[in-house]
Amino acid sequence: xxxxxxLDPSASPLDYYGSELRRLREGAGxxxxxxxxxxxxxxxxxxxxxxxRKVPTREFSERVDAAxxxxxxxxxxxxxxxxxxxxxxxxxxxxxxAKATYLCTFQAQLVHGLLQTEExxxxxxxxxxxxxxxxxxxxRIERQRIMDREHPPLFWAVMSxxxxxxxxxxxxxxxxxxxxxxxxxxxxxxxLQILPxxxxxHAGSHGSFTLLRFEDDPDLVYTEDFVQGHMTVNSAxxxxxxxxxxxxxxxxxxxxxxxxxxxxxxxxxxxxxxxPGGSALA
Numbered sequence: 001x002x003x004x005x006x007l008d009p010s011a012s013p014l015d016y017y018g019s020e021l022r023r024l025r026e027g028a029g030x031x032x033x034x035x036x037x038x039x040x041x042x043x044x045x046x047x048x049x050x051x052x053r054k055v056p057t058r059e060f061s062e063r064v065d066a067a068x069x070x071x072x073x074x075x076x077x078x079x080x081x082x083x084x085x086x087x088x089x090x091x092x093x094x095x096x097x098a099k100a101t102y103l104c105t106f107q108a109q110l111v112h113g114l115l116q117t118e119e120x121x122x123x124x125x126x127x128x129x130x131x132x133x134x135x136x137x138x139x140r141i142e143r144q145r146i147m148d149r150e151h152p153p154l155f156w157a158v159m160s161x162x163x164x165x166x167x168x169x170x171x172x173x174x175x176x177x178x179x180x181x182x183x184x185x186x187x188x189x190x191x192l193q194i195l196p197x198x199x200x201x202h203a204g205s206h207g208s209f210t211l212l213r214f215e216d217d218p219d220l221v222y223t224e225d226f227v228q229g230h231m232t233v234n235s236a237x238x239x240x241x242x243x244x245x246x247x248x249x250x251x252x253x254x255x256x257x258x259x260x261x262x263x264x265x266x267x268x269x270x271x272x273x274x275x276p277g278g279s280a281l282a
Contacts, residue, residue, distance in 0.1 A: 055135035085135035123169025175270035193252035203247035
């Protein structure tokens with residue numbers, strides 16, 4: 001049955017996207033099923049997006065633009081839709097992250113969001129969120145588009161060895177995640193260092209933090225607790241964060257040795273090993 005739920009286009013970017021998709025589809029004389037066939041998806045998916053019950057992907061939007069000859073309208077709009085799926089408290093930081101020319105981050109336990117694979121992000125957020133998981137994952141992957149810009153920010157990450165060994169989503173997901181880290185490490189504007197367990201107490205023992213620098217805005221420090229994130233442009237806080245980060249980089253393995261450790265952990269802990277039931281991962 002065709003879903004004819006009415007939307008208020010002004011309610012949210014997602015509602016506006018759905019209402020425009022329905023308007024242009026009907027203007028083209030296509031049913032949801034017919035458009036689904038053209039897009040290589042189900043008519044049900046088209047209906048769910050038209051009624052704002054499902055978040056569209058960038059790939060879906062590109063196919064819609066090609067099918068309905070909309071001149072890239074939905075491809076431009078989907079970025080706004082996906083950003084609107086971020087938690088309200090996180091959106092101000094995401095906006096600043098997208099403007100930064102230099103990001104340096106210390107991660108005490110997890111892979112940074114800009115470096116996560118989709119599968120890792122899904123497993124990580126799935127442990128906390130049961131509803132709107134698709135939208136949250138899509139929004140996180142959308143954030144990573146800043147890494148593919150013509151002039152991407154310089155990104156320097158120091159991660160605790162715990163981020164490599166904390167198994168998120170199972171061995172296959174972790175193997176793909178570590179392989180992804182090795183892949184992004186090849187980009188000249190991305191530097192990744194691992195802080196090994198053997199360092200012991202260190203300048204980041206109090207938790208993860210990120211420093212952002214800009215061309216025209218004040219430098220800022222970003223931290224998170226289990227409720228929300230915190231940004232400050234306080235110069236003393238940024239100076240303290242920079243000093244701590246310098247100590248962390250000095251204590252961490254070199255970029256080359258970090259890649260070697262990632263490779264070793266990937267092979268030794270997430271390689272072809274028998275599952276409890278006796279089967280092996282391919």
